[in-house]
Amino acid sequence: NAGVTQTPKFQVLKTGQSMTLQCAQDMNHEYMSWYRQDPGMGLRLIHYSVGAGITDQGEVPNGYNVSRSTTEDFPLRLLSAAPSQTSVYFCASRSTTGVGSPLHFGNGTRLTVT
């Protein structure tokens, strides 16, 4: 199993540009989520999904959109990039069976907005 795969690994955008960060998992996990990681701060939840067709906002959702058309994929869209969105983005998934199942993270996308 590849686990959680994120693309691209690096991206540079100009202010106002749009892009989609891709995330795919092959573990048949119902739960998927997006986090951003900034220096000196803990990981913060952007959006999450508990199954295909179901999404919800996390702690810092402004400026980001998501959709979940399949169990495997959970893309994150930046509609109009801003310098404040410069960060490292992680996609994570977990099984919803069993108590306390761990999150499985991808290796991140490092985004710079100039």
Place this chain on the structure above:
Amino acid sequence: KNQVEQSPQSLIILEGKNCTLQCNYTVSPFSNLRWYKQDTGRGPVSLTIMTFSENTKSNGRYTATLDADTKQSSLHITASQLSDSASYICVVSLGTASKLTFGTGTRLQVTL
């Protein structure tokens, strides 16, 4: 406000030595506490998980302890190796994966 504080912020130790990382939390109601290891340029990977009733959990050279009364956890690394160089993140759960509070991590560097 739910918070998770980790100390020290960074740590340098010699290969073969032991070290202990600390995590204090104010999250309530508490469900479980997990330690993750994050290598540079990679995503976090789960090391251990402890529920309210567990005091100690080991994973090889990693041993986590939990004191739910004082809301403190520690991660002890025995006989450190160069490959232990990473950030270690404490994560406290309110009961669902969408209600996690992440610490800012301790950056550990193991040197020769």
